[in-house]
Amino acid sequence: MKNVWVIARNELRRIFVSPLAWSVLAVVQLILGFVFINLLIDYARNAELGGQFSGVAEYIGGALYGFATIILLLVMPLMTMRLFSEERRSGSLTLLLSAPTSLIEIVLGKFLGLVGFMLALIVLLAAMPLSLLPGTGLDLGRIAAGLLGLFLMMLAFGAAGLFVSSLTREPTLAAVVGFGLLLLVWLIQIVSYQDIPFAEVFGYLSLIGHYDDLSRGLFDTSDVAYYLLFTAFFLWLTVQRLDLERN
Amino acid sequence: MEDPHSGQTLIEARGLSRRYGPLTAVSDLNLSLRQGEILGLLGPNGAGKSTTLKMLAGCLAPSTGEIRINGVSLRENPKAAKRQLGYLPEQPPLYPELSVNEYLHFCAGLHGIARANRASAVAQAKNACALNEVAQRNIGNLSKGYQQRVGLAQAILHRPPVVILDEPTIGLDPIQIREIRALIAELGKSHSVILSSHILPEIQAVCGRVMILNGGRMVYNEPVAHESHFTSVAVQLRRPPAASALENLAGVARVEPLAGGRLRLHCADRADPREAIAEAASRQDWGLLELHAERKTLEDIFVELTAGLAEERREAA
Numbered sequence: 164m165k166n167v168w169v170i171a172r173n174e175l176r177r178i179f180v181s182p183l184a185w186s187v188l189a190v191v192q193l194i195l196g197f198v199f200i201n202l203l204i205d206y207a208r209n210a211e212l213g214g215q216f217s218g219v220a221e222y223i224g225g226a227l228y229g230f231a232t233i234i235l236l237l238v239m240p241l242m243t244m245r246l247f248s249e250e251r252r253s254g255s256l257t258l259l260l261s262a263p264t265s266l267i268e269i270v271l272g273k274f275l276g277l278v279g280f281m282l283a284l285i286v287l288l289a290a291m292p293l294s295l296l297p298g299t300g301l302d303l304g305r306i307a308a309g310l311l312g313l314f315l316m317m318l319a320f321g322a323a324g325l326f327v328s329s330l331t332r333e334p335t336l337a338a339v340v341g342f343g344l345l346l347l348v349w350l351i352q353i354v355s356y357q358d359i360p361f362a363e364v365f366g367y368l369s370l371i372g373h374y375d376d377l378s379r380g381l382f383d384t385s386d387v388a389y390y391l392l393f394t395a396f397f398l399w400l401t402v403q404r405l406d407l408e409r410n
Numbered sequence: 411m412e413d414p415h416s417g418q419t420l421i422e423a424r425g426l427s428r429r430y431g432p433l434t435a436v437s438d439l440n441l442s443l444r445q446g447e448i449l450g451l452l453g454p455n456g457a458g459k460s461t462t463l464k465m466l467a468g469c470l471a472p473s474t475g476e477i478r479i480n481g482v483s484l485r486e487n488p489k490a491a492k493r494q495l496g497y498l499p500e501q502p503p504l505y506p507e508l509s510v511n512e513y514l515h516f517c518a519g520l521h522g523i524a525r526a527n528r529a530s531a532v533a534q535a536k537n538a539c540a541l542n543e544v545a546q547r548n549i550g551n552l553s554k555g556y557q558q559r560v561g562l563a564q565a566i567l568h569r570p571p572v573v574i575l576d577e578p579t580i581g582l583d584p585i586q587i588r589e590i591r592a593l594i595a596e597l598g599k600s601h602s603v604i605l606s607s608h609i610l611p612e613i614q615a616v617c618g619r620v621m622i623l624n625g626g627r628m629v630y631n632e633p634v635a636h637e638s639h640f641t642s643v644a645v646q647l648r649r650p651p652a653a654s655a656l657e658n659l660a661g662v663a664r665v666e667p668l669a670g671g672r673l674r675l676h677c678a679d680r681a682d683p684r685e686a687i688a689e690a691a692s693r694q695d696w697g698l699l700e701l702h703a704e705r706k707t708l709e710d711i712f713v714e715l716t717a718g719l720a721e722e723r724r725e726a727a
Contacts, residue, residue: 169519173505180507254501258564260469261499262520263492410471 174276220302240341243324312377315390322397426475450617502561506550521568648697
């Protein structure tokens with residue numbers, strides 16, 4: 164298990180020495196900051212809006228984090244694309260494969276490094292609504308539920324991206340396919356509106372449906388379980404994929 | 411010929427084969443490496459050298475066969491077996507965005523060196539590979555020669571009993587090649603080394619034993635004789651005498667004229683006629699211009715084995 168930490172630390176270091184991570188953080192922050200200010204002005208101008216919502220946390224937090232899901236959908240494939248594909252192309256994957264570590268440790272280590280980056284994003288996302296704290300009361304539970312939802316969704320995005328990255332040696336290809344895969348699982352929701360058998364199953368499989376409850380502050384174990392299972396499934400697939408390569 | 415350093419067997423591979431779909435890259439290879447031995451793996455391009463080394467390093471599972479590193483099966487207990495290994499692949503496995511120090515510290519952790527010992531292990535490896543000057547620089551900005559040395563440092567960092575090097579001097583300039591060669595010879599004293607190359611003098615210079623692969627099969631596996639015996643002597647004389655006069659010299663069996671007025675004197679059963687030839691030449695005023703033993707070089711052996719088989723295969727096809 165020690166190896167997981169060693170790999171995760173190295174991965175996190177490599178993520179943060181690359182300009183990509185900083186650019187992504189900056190762009191995400193810029194766009195969300197823009198949205199946040201916009202929402203704030205809106206809320207201030209139309210005081211009567213307050214009546215329709217239960218508070219600032221719902222109006223601003225809900226809308227901001229709802230928008231964040233779309234940004235993350237666009238951005239996470241960029242963060243995951245290099246994880247395995249670049250290592251394969253540069254040959255550095257050999258270092259991990261010939262070291263005394265198991266494939267599970269390699270995959271978990273890489274994923275954990277990525278989780279470090281996700282936490283940085285979460286901190287930035289939390290900072291915006293929390294900056295209102297000195298001026299107004301906030302429903303912190305609600306913000307926390309929204310952030311938890313975003314974090315879980317990022318875990319799922321990250322695991323799927325990691326798997327796609329293990330399939331190819333071209334980072335750009337990994338980004339495109341990763342984005343396609345996420346969008347597809349996201350849009351499965353549409354199918355559930357059709358009048359077909361198992362429509363509900365499709366609705367359940369969709370990535371977005373489970374976020375709605377959390378963003379409304381409703382903590383349901385089944386939603387959390389969905390994201391965690393989704394993550395575990397793709398991590399398992401990645402291990403299988405690397406094992407296949409060795410054989 | 412018995413190896414003078416014969417110790418315990420560190421790598422033992424039996425019946426190793428690897429297929430990629432219909433293509434057989436390596437077939438039925440047996441290989442063993444004793445402690446303190448430097449084994450050179452030679453072969454034309456596509457002979458299966460890299461595939462063999464990848465399998466020994468645990469990066470590729472063999473289709474059939476069994477590998478034991480220091481008695482531990484690579485299949486059943488990969489972690490324990492890999493702990494005994496240092497591997498430098500053809501393309502050094504580097505992270506260009508990290509500095510040499512950062513990279514080596516990561517490798518030290520990866521190979522399970524305790525935190526307290528990492529700094530000293532990294533310092534030792536940097537000294538051995540002469541990396542101290544560039545320790546703070548990013549690997550991506552280093553020259554190919556330095557990158558190769560960082561790869562080598564990574565392979566010996568944890569002082570593994572077995573070091574596997576895949577074409578360690580490729581892409582280096584002649585001075586760097588000499589340095590790396592000296593380093594490998596140094597390594598051979600304390601580690602066992604398997605080295606692949608297609609540069610023949612390199613193998614001859616550093617290896618104690620050479621194995622030639624061709625078409626995925628082992629075709630030669632013998633110790634390198636640094637002072638090999640010879641069976642003929644080339645001579646050039648300004649005023650050559652009759653062939654019979656030369657044949658009468660001690661140790662000369664037969665005279666064969668060569669192009670350019672040179673002569674090949676075949677030696678009689680392991681005798682060394684050079685001294686006798688020189689003495690006779692000066693005494694009888696033949697005008698000795700050139701006299702040297704014709705040793706069979708590794709290159710001769712290599713060409714003989716690989717070209718022969720290539721023809722055989724062409725005929726069979």
